[in-house]
Amino acid sequence: AQSVTQLDSHVSVSEGTPVLLRCNYSSSYSPSLFWYVQHPNKGLQLLLKYTSAATLVKGINGFEAEFKKSETSFHLTKPSAHMSDAAEYFCVVTPNSGNTPLVFGKGTRLSVIA
Amino acid sequence: GAVVSQHPSRVICKSGTSVKIECRSLDFQATTMFWYRQFPKQSLMLMATSNEGSKATYEQGVEKDKFLINHASLTLSTLTVTSAHPEDSSFYICSARSGGPGNEQFFGPGTRLTVL
Numbered sequence: 001a002q003s004v005t006q007l008d009s010h011v012s013v014s015e016g017t018p019v020l021l022r023c024n025y026s027s028s029y030s031p032s033l034f035w036y037v038q039h040p041n042k043g044l045q046l047l048l049k050y051t052s053a054a055t056l057v058k059g060i061n062g063f064e065a066e067f068k069k070s071e072t073s074f075h076l077t078k079p080s081a082h083m084s085d086a087a088e089y090f091c092v093v094t095p096n097s098g099n100t101p102l103v104f105g106k107g108t109r110l111s112v113i114a
Numbered sequence: 115g116a117v118v119s120q121h122p123s124r125v126i127c128k129s130g131t132s133v134k135i136e137c138r139s140l141d142f143q144a145t146t147m148f149w150y151r152q153f154p155k156q157s158l159m160l161m162a163t164s165n166e167g168s169k170a171t172y173e174q175g176v177e178k179d180k181f182l183i184n185h186a187s188l189t190l191s192t193l194t195v196t197s198a199h200p201e202d203s204s205f206y207i208c209s210a211r212s213g214g215p216g217n218e219q220f221f222g223p224g225t226r227l228t229v230l
Contacts (some may be wrong), residue, residue: 044207
């Protein structure tokens, strides 16, 4: 079975400071991991994905995430937050095999303070 | 990336009526489409998975007679909420995928349903 735990429901940072959104996963199989962003009343946009290649994954808008198997973590980071980064972020897991649907974390709301 | 559209973006209806939501893949053929429901400030919950030309597979606890899903073509899936009640008010999001499970899912912008 797969599960995702996003450790913080809300993170608040000042503009220009680093962002860290934490995600831990559990998977019976070798997982694929994703981070999606959702702006208010909008659909989800893929930020980045890990599918068993390089463990450090670079995504759009300056975001990146590192897959750490020993820690079962896939934390999302960005060196410098922009006001436009304020949104809801979802960590998602699915196994690499089979037809199992995506499993979403509960989400982390990122606020960026001017 | 590929584009998925949903129509309508917002709908308000009276209790007891039925509402149809369309999900279209605009520039690719979606062999599989997914329907999610999202309550305020909560995560997405998968309702059902549909493959083109076959019956949808519903998640546990989702009433298939209430949430009718049709995936008649490779670019269109519809979700019909039958005899809607206020507790059905929610944000409904579809996603579409071409090919197998390893391929990316592309999400639509969502439909806000309000049942009075």
